[in-house]
Amino acid sequence: MEPRPRHILTIRDLKTYFPVKRGVIARTVGYVRAVDGVSLFMEKKEILGLVGESGCGKTTLARTVLMLEKPVSGQILFSGKDLSGFRRHELGDLRKRLQIIFQDPVASLNPRMNVLDIVTEGLVQHGMVEGNRESHAARLLSEVGLGRDALYRYPHEFSGGQRQRISIARAISLRPDLIVCDEPVSALDVSVQAQIINLLLALRERHGLSYLFISHDLSVVGYIADRIAVMYLGRIVETGPSGDVMETPKHPYSQALLSAVPAPGVHRKKRIVLSGETPSPMTPPPGCVFHTRCPKVMPVCRREIPKETVSGRHHVWCHLY
Numbered sequence: 204m205e206p207r208p209r210h211i212l213t214i215r216d217l218k219t220y221f222p223v224k225r226g227v228i229a230r231t232v233g234y235v236r237a238v239d240g241v242s243l244f245m246e247k248k249e250i251l252g253l254v255g256e257s258g259c260g261k262t263t264l265a266r267t268v269l270m271l272e273k274p275v276s277g278q279i280l281f282s283g284k285d286l287s288g289f290r291r292h293e294l295g296d297l298r299k300r301l302q303i304i305f306q307d308p309v310a311s312l313n314p315r316m317n318v319l320d321i322v323t324e325g326l327v328q329h330g331m332v333e334g335n336r337e338s339h340a341a342r343l344l345s346e347v348g349l350g351r352d353a354l355y356r357y358p359h360e361f362s363g364g365q366r367q368r369i370s371i372a373r374a375i376s377l378r379p380d381l382i383v384c385d386e387p388v389s390a391l392d393v394s395v396q397a398q399i400i401n402l403l404l405a406l407r408e409r410h411g412l413s414y415l416f417i418s419h420d421l422s423v424v425g426y427i428a429d430r431i432a433v434m435y436l437g438r439i440v441e442t443g444p445s446g447d448v449m450e451t452p453k454h455p456y457s458q459a460l461l462s463a464v465p466a467p468g469v470h471r472k473k474r475i476v477l478s479g480e481t482p483s484p485m486t487p488p489p490g491c492v493f494h495t496r497c498p499k500v501m502p503v504c505r506r507e508i509p510k511e512t513v514s515g516r517h518h519v520w521c522h523l524y
């Protein structure tokens with residue numbers, strides 16, 4: 204995948220493994236292959252939804268993009284620049300342009316800091332406060348739908364949705380290009396989820412942001428994302444425009460995931476229940492990693508890793524195509 208000028212992010216054959224240690228001398232007995240050869244790209248202003256079951260490696264992929272985990276191999280190009288070529292202290296400016304919002308704002312907001320300090324911490328660090336710190340913070344809060352009265356309050360005084368708004372204000376404070384949203388609405392009530400999603404969409408328009416939007420909830424991703432990437436056991440099995448992936452998923456794994464999404468008004472597809480457990484990411488199956496659970500498995504799937512098949516903007520890694 205060649206990086207194009209309009210790509211904000213290009214990931215090539217990325218692998219992130221965690222050593223598994225046993226015994227008193229903590230000998231390495233194997234590796235959890237959390238991310239195992241992922242290639243992806245994101246365009247400027249694009250929302251890429253990343254979906255897949257728990258443990259498939261979504262958070263690890265995001266943390267690697269944010270340089271919070273060190274990959275064992277592969278490349279991450281951000282705005283065309285290779286992140287692995289930078290040392291930590293050189294990353295400052297680049298790091299500013301990449302921000303994250305977590306699922307649990309209770310854990311990600313320091314309970315001892317008031318909202319003013321939370322949303323201006325990065326601005327102060329980077330010497331980016333415009334005018335008076337309070338009025339800068341109040342402007343950020345108004346962007347996320349909170350009033351000036353929030354400035355001197357502490358995280359525990361807010362509801363879950365309001366806390367997520369504070370996290371968003373903090374994330375946009377440094378005027379990033381890309382925000383990784385790791386399950387940002389999963390802990391919220393459905394009505395609050397919709398408000399936060401609409402806020403994220405409005406901020407994308409206003410600031411030309413890109414989001415890598417991680418969720419296990421396909422109906423949320425189908426609503427917010429321009430394109431969807433489906434992940435299984437450390438690999439991407441399918442990517443494509445949201446409408447295509449939601450309506451005509453090609454990979455049997457995507458088909459199974461989607462068959463579980465309630466679709467009101469539409470004739471409900473038959474639910475595909477996958478047999479068996481997800482294999483351990485320490486010992487992924489040979490060939491196609493999904494073959495042990497695939498309802499359409501063929502002999503070749505047990506031997507050969509499927510290559511990418513492209514039709515238009517829809518990509519799939521499956522021997523059926």
Ligand SMILES: Nc1ncnc2c1ncn2[C@@H]1O[C@H](COP(=O)(O)OP(=O)(O)OP(=O)(O)O)[C@@H](O)[C@H]1O
Nearest residue numbers: 221235237256257258259260261262263264419484
């Ligand atoms: N720091 C770590 N050390 C060892 N193993 C890890 C570490 N972080 C994640 N893993 C393992 O890597 C795999 C992928 O985990 P990850 O958290 O990326 O999945 P996920 O798709 O985000 O799951 P969820 O939907 O539950 O958040 C899992 O098997 C997990 O146990």
Ligand SMILES: [Mg+2]
Nearest residue numbers: 261262263385
């Ligand atoms: Mg996760």
